[in-house]
Amino acid sequence: MKIVLMGYMGSGKSYYAQLLAKELGFKYLDLDIEIEKKAGKSISAIFSSRGEIFFRKLENQLLDELLKTQDNFVLALGGGTPCYGNNLELIVNTPNLKSIYLKRDLSYLLYILWEEKNKRPMIAHLNKIEDLEDFIRKHLFERQYYYRQAHFSLNPTKDANETLNAIRQLLH
Incomplete structure (x- = not known):
């Protein structure tokens, strides 16, 4: 079985993927980490040197x-992964x-992304919290169509164990 977590950046995809993989005895994969391994450089460096189009092609290939x-x-997918190319089709048809x-x-x-913005190439350039809020709103609006095509939707809670239990229930 393959389990794919999708959602906006900062939503906890990597965190919950690690916990779930450990619990199930499955391999944990983070698509961004796999891209960095393949390219031999960080996501930020890929964006800086080759641009988003190159990144999206590599993302799709991997x-x-x-x-x-x-x-x-x-x-754990990148936040934009299901929204580009035929990525959603690949996920749905696997x-x-x-x-x-x-x-x-x-x-x-x-709250999460303002604290982490310098580590995230898509938002590192935003210097006002209002600009970040507008950026997130726009992306959430554009990406909802793709995210909603997941088999399941879940609002994580503050309690990681509670969220993991909810994920387990969805999978059974």
Whole structure:
């Protein structure tokens, strides 16, 4: 079985993918980490040197490769992954795959991303919290169509164990 977590940046995809993979005894994968390994440089460096189009092509190639493996895994996607190219189609059409949209509200995302903005190339240039809020609002509006095509949708709670229990219930 393959489990794919999708959602906006800062929604907890990597965090919950790690916890879930450990609990299930599955391999944990983070698509951004796999891209960095393949490219031999950070996501920020890829964006700076080659641009977003190159990044999205590499992202699509690696997603396709991972989904074709026979491995059991929990995969954390990048926030934009399901929204580009045929990535959503690859996810939807992969047998034995369950996708979960981790849905966070704007206030949570704004709080988390303001603290982490310098580590995230898509928002590092934003210097006012109001600009970040507008950026997130716009992206959430544009990306909802893709995120909502996940098999399941879940609003994580403050309690990680409670959220993991909810994910387990969705998968059974």
